[in-house]
Amino acid sequence: MPEQIQRKLLIIDGNSLLNRAFYALPPLTNRDGEHTNAIYGFLTMLFKALEEVKPDHAAVAFDLKAPTFRHDTYTDYKAGRKKMPMELAEQIEPLKEILDAMGLYRIQMEGFEADDLIGTLARMAESDGMTVAIVSGDRDVLQLVTEQTQVMITKKGITQMDVYDPGRFTEEYGIPVERFIDLKGLMGDSSDNIPGIPGVGPKTATKLLQEFGTIENLLEQAETISNKKLREKVDGHRQEAVLSKKLATIITNIPIEVKMDELKLGELSNPEVAALFRRFEFNSLLERISAPADFKSEKTADKHLWPEMTTIEALQELDRQVQQHQEITWHTLTDTNAEGWPSPVAAAVTIDGNTGWWLDCRNGKYMALAREWIEKWLGDPSILKKVHDLKLEKRAWRTVHIPFNGAPFDVMIADYLINPSKASYDLEALALHYDGQKVVTAKELWGTGLKRKKQTELDMEAMVAYLVQRTALIHRLTPELKSQLQELEMLSLYESVEMPLAFVLAEMESEGIELDAALLKEFEITYAKRIDDLIKQVHEAAGTEFNLNSTKQLGEVLFVRLNMPPVKKTKTGYSTDVAVLEKLKNEHAIIPLILEYRQMTKIKSTYIDGLLAIVNAGTGRIHSTFHQTVAATGRISSADPNLQNIPVRTEMGRQLRRVFVAREGWQLIDADYSQIELRIMAHLSGDPGFIKAFKEEADIHTRTAAEIFQVSEENVTGEMRSSAKAVNFGIIYGISDFGLSNNLNISRQQARLYIDDYLQRYASVKTYMDEMVTQARDKGYVTTLLHRIRYIPEINSKNFNLRSFGERMAMNTPIQGSAADIIKVAMVRVADELKKGNYQARLILQVHDELIVEAPPEEVEPVSLLLRQAMEEAADLSVPLKVDLSVATNWFDAK
Template sequence: MKNKLVLIDGNSILYRAFFALPLLTNSKGVYTNAVYGFAQMLLKVVDEENPSHILVAFDASSKTFRHEKYEDYKGGRQKTPPELSEQIPYVHELLDAFKIPRYELELYEADDIIGTLSKQAEEGGWEVKIISGDKDLLQLVSDHVTLHFTRRGISEIDAYDPKAVEEEYGINTSQLIDMMGLMGDPSDNIPGIPGVGEKTAIKLLKQFGTLENVMNSLDEVSGKKLKENLETHRDLAFISKELVTIDRDSPIEISLQDITFQERDHEAIVRLFSDLEFKTLLKRFDHQNEDTEPFEEDVAFTTVRNITDDILVDETALIVEVVNDNYHDADILGIALVNKTGNYFISTTDAFASSTFVNWLEDESKQKWTFDAKRAEVALGWKGIRLRGLTFDVLIAAYLLNTIEGRHDIAEVANRENLHFVQSDEQVYGKGAKRKVPKQAIVAEHLVRKAKAVYELNSILSEKLTENEQTELLHELEMPLSHVLAKMELRGIRVNGERLKEMGGELEKRLSSIEQEVYKLAGVEFNLNSPKQLGEVLFEKLNLPVIKKTKTGYSTSADVLEKLESQHEIIPYILMYRQLGKLYSTYIEGLLKVINEQTGKIHTSFNQVLTQTGRLSSTEPNLQNIPIRLEEGRKIREAFVPSQPDWVIFAADYSQIELRVLAHIAKDEKLIQAFKDNMDIHTKTAMDVFHVHADEVTALMRRHAKAVNFGIIYGISDYGLSQSLGITRKEAGEFIERYLQSYPGVKQYMDEIVKKAKQDGYVSTLLHRRRYLPNIKSRNFNLRSFAERTAMNTPIQGSAADIIKKAMIEMEQRLQEEKLKTNMLIQVHDELIFEAPKDEIETLKIIVPEVMENTIALEVPLKVDYSYGPTWYDAK
């Protein structure tokens, strides 16, 4: 088989991917858009080209041998956005997982590496494909070398062979460096001849052949001004040609034999794609496990039929097994106990038939240790059993000790502590569509092994929590919260299905109306939900400019349509159609599907061990993400109603809690005083940054100040702020600088927290929640800068999360103490939602702010706003 070499211009493709896709992050806050685009390109190239040899070339540094010849080479280029820089290590990890060699050479550019290797391959008669968004590489094109030029983004590619070059430019590939010498290249600050553009350069080369011939034949050049410029700036032309000429004999220390395409590391790819949350790409690699192999080490246990008090002792590891991801009203496969008397398995039939056992489960005085306490409490709660006495949760403990680990399966936790006798649930049951329940004997042994792991991990993890000063965090915050969340999940929130259906009908009418308007503007009827048909209408019938293409045709993604919004009045209608369509499918149809038939309520699942900052999340359904930007989205909350007639929904939320936490932690006098004076903090920031009085602050000034206030919390860069506000990076950078000058305490906090993180290896919240930062001392600038940004943000965001968690526990206690009928239903970020009888509203107006505002003492007052009404929508 003929050798085929693929050479990828790493820097060029990375930049293209970054700017082609909107800024994306995973749940950990890691920017991922450039990595995602790069991964898409890599898969496309590998699948379509099937190379025998492959390499990705990168620039080693900003300084090259060309700077010795021309000091201003590439001068004026903007600094790489940190949001891109932070993704480069992940691209390297991606390439390593694919086992694709990457190479860089000090003082040389990626172009030189590609040029040298393509020459060697060409001389051997190999076929060479170069992937780049840089047309400088066209000079390498030959009968053996093709340039695949990424014209827009990374999906629209033009292939250039010698014929294609000549068709586009009217000159051959050997003349391209002469053309660039004459016209220069502003993007690389290569001067060329003033007044000479591409057309003039090509015209001269068609007449004279080479740059040297042009300069030797100035008398024959027509046009006085052109002749003068050529004569005056001839040195610039020759140095420009030298600068653009790729060095095809660079001193690389890698050979063609070193870059053979190898079998990729499947597990490493799955691990990386899982970590970065590339769900679509992951589907191509993540295959389900086949039938489970038996586990070797024996664990003796007894299957108990007649349950007696002698095995139901204090300090028992308890496993209540529910396999379903959604554990509400799911089947319980069995129960396992491990304690000082032995190891036991109990079938659900025997367990629930035994009043002795049920009484023990509900006995608060009997300490029980488990894995995922909330899951067990909710599963038993649906069976009418109130699980009490849960004092240790291995899942929460493991999460508190190491939030970096995205996976806290019991087998993973046990393995980390050198306990290797338990398998993961996936190994035993499979996952997804392949999940199945094996014979009871296998289930019984698996549950006992899990309970044994819990029993042994209790002391191991407890000791580590004590060392970390996190015992109180587990026992006083997270464990009580787990119980509160279980009650909220079991309680659920009533949803008016008929109102949802009415809203669905209203949305259908709106969608139909928009659809007709689109047809009218398009002059033709088509399937508006078909990207292919929509692309043909927009870019062929209406002749709108093509932004980018996909494998199947024109891209009509949201970012493409947003760029076209001012080009044609049809675009806003299409965008609105999509937004309303998503509302209909996700929040009308989606919510109707998950209303429990028996209770008439939605029972969500709160996850308290997912985010690295400690924030809660909500799934099945996600009640924290009901859209509020569109009025149609906000109105979906009309369907959320109290469970009793004549009750109301009562909502209370913290006002600017993260900025208040920042003021407290940073000890910035201006910020503290502003909050103490109950000022609008965004107006105050605008006053300080723009040096104006309160009555001079415009709406635009306040908007910019608000963006910086919240941006500072998340470590925003000049690039990020410029994208958010639609201003230049220079303006954004100046804005951030003025902010930090105005609030020196914030600047000092940022410097000191990074210094402390480097010293300790982690940062902590006010309640001692830790986030470890393994890359805080990395020599890699990109990894280190992301860790520094995380160090600044986590104490603020994590402390805010801790505060509302503590408030939830205290609020539940206070409602019981006051003997109120009011129920806490859901938590949405900084907001708590209750249902309450109307005659308890006056009491709630007093106790809810009282509890929430005094849950923790800060240098600034916590402020809680509340509202209430017949629906969640009205409680705003």
């Protein structure tokens, strides 16, 4: 006879795990402001238990609010417990909804606690020949451990569990598991308000049980207890001991009308579960319930549905459909070529999402055959192209000299506008979020590290399946995303700003900026020498040599050898981070040297060594990647290198800009918005004082200083102006008196006076800030001038720090986000005007509120006018936008 498979039942202690998760994880909310940390933690532990136990049956038990038989027995049972926090209470019903959608058996019963239901189910399963695993954060359930039932107690947050069987229990507690309720009876339990015998703790209780076995035996033989005080305690609290044991005992024979077949575990994944996970933004958990990615999905096995473009007849048929529908869904598999550019490896196209064609771009014969048709489809601006990552598509096809024109629909950018705080907008993330499905990843297709395949090693069938999955997904998502953009009133922002901007950024990446390699090498020598000098000076100041890069050694030098006051300690020793060193700046001459050393080594490794390593051998230029879908505010960021972070606060940092130069004989035109965020604040708040100052082209910081310090503008000192500037920009970012006091090195009281006086004099600014906070609380989000949305779930948090952070975001986002919108509009206009005017000049760089155009000498004057006009007319505000413009052969001089 075949061996019978042992059936397993997993029982989850619902309230216990939910409570554990709530306190183990930081506050989390979805964009609608619903608290989710307890649900997320619970589900994480549930999936972990399912993986470890591999049960075929499962149940989740919950407590109800109604009193139980224990309350009837002892009116003070669980008295004094703190009320459940509202943020936790509101997560109970949504969790139950998810569990029900997953098809997990859920049980709760008036008059009994979850522990009693767990115990009863465990004993029923044992009688049915099953093994049982109970998961809980409460050690009370350890009394249910048997040879057939193990208990898993969560520890250290939500990632680890202690597993108990009878042997493990006895080893840890020194008594058999059958005596656990006697132990509770003697010790009591303060969390449940079970009295026990006063003064009897774990050690004493364990010794008594090792000697007498049970509470009953102990009470019968109390006179034999050798310790007089202990004997008197036991004798004087007999009733409490018996009552406590009764209260601690889990009932295991509740008449539950349930059959084990009802607890059978089914398929946890279904559209309802996926929809709930999307609602709560559990993107990582979506992967757990999604079917594994399959190279053979999307009907790729049927060669008739997605044939290869290898014949004129196939190309003609596709062209007929393209001309009929005037739209295609297009997706390209790319690789980096020898020159460092993205280039096409293969591509797929569909009209209806169910059938389509694919092309192996590595095959010269088929590529030559299809080139004319591809140029026709991709180059025709009247044909709508549905894509993912337009910028990459444009750059890849540019590599093989095929234009990518028109007004496409990019699902990546659409998802970014709809969900601006997501960690990823790749197709894998979109598939999980919208479809609840997995698609094959690029890593799975190519492999990674030393095992990464070459183009010639790619499996043809896997490659086609990869392309088809993604192309079909883009087609499916387009109407849904477009509908959401329309509903959120962001379709205009998408079509007029973000999509044309993707084309502009693609051109900027291709153009790059020239680097003066010789000057950079001079900097390398200068920095290396200065760093060596600093190391020597630090060692001299310390009176000993040590490793400056070792936090431990530096901490010992500063706080032990030099006896400086420790500011902050960590688990591993003294903290020596920048904040700590800044506070110690005036304590010893060594501190400024260490700060300079850190800054110099960071600049050298990141920018000097880093820039030399990424100069393109073919162009002699660096080609930064501009990210359009990273910052929730709408700001553009850059990488490889991150030009947004070129240091400007120190002279040596600023000098680095000298290495960024115009090509020989050309000029850099640098145009920088003047105080754009303050101008936006003036417009949004409608403050008459601010508007008047900007219209009169006054120095806004001097004007503010005169208002705050109640002096004439002529009498404003440099220090007053600096303070006013800190307040002006601080207000935009919702600065606190603590933050301003640190910035200006003044008392918090003085900082509070500055802020209060400012907001009193510019009352409309205060009103506007309050309105933004109110809007965020009511709607859950704020918007920019162009209606870009940013969700701020933190605004309604009960946690003061989180709520304060949300309030600052509500005040700042409309201003910072509007500044991002405006410079994006300006970039699109500049690029468009340069193209219309047939100029050789090109927009090559964007950093914060600054644009840089590279132009030949004969175009400098007209392009400067064009650039200024495009930027100053990018938005119609109640105050003028002003641009500071300069021209030079390198970025430093242009700035």
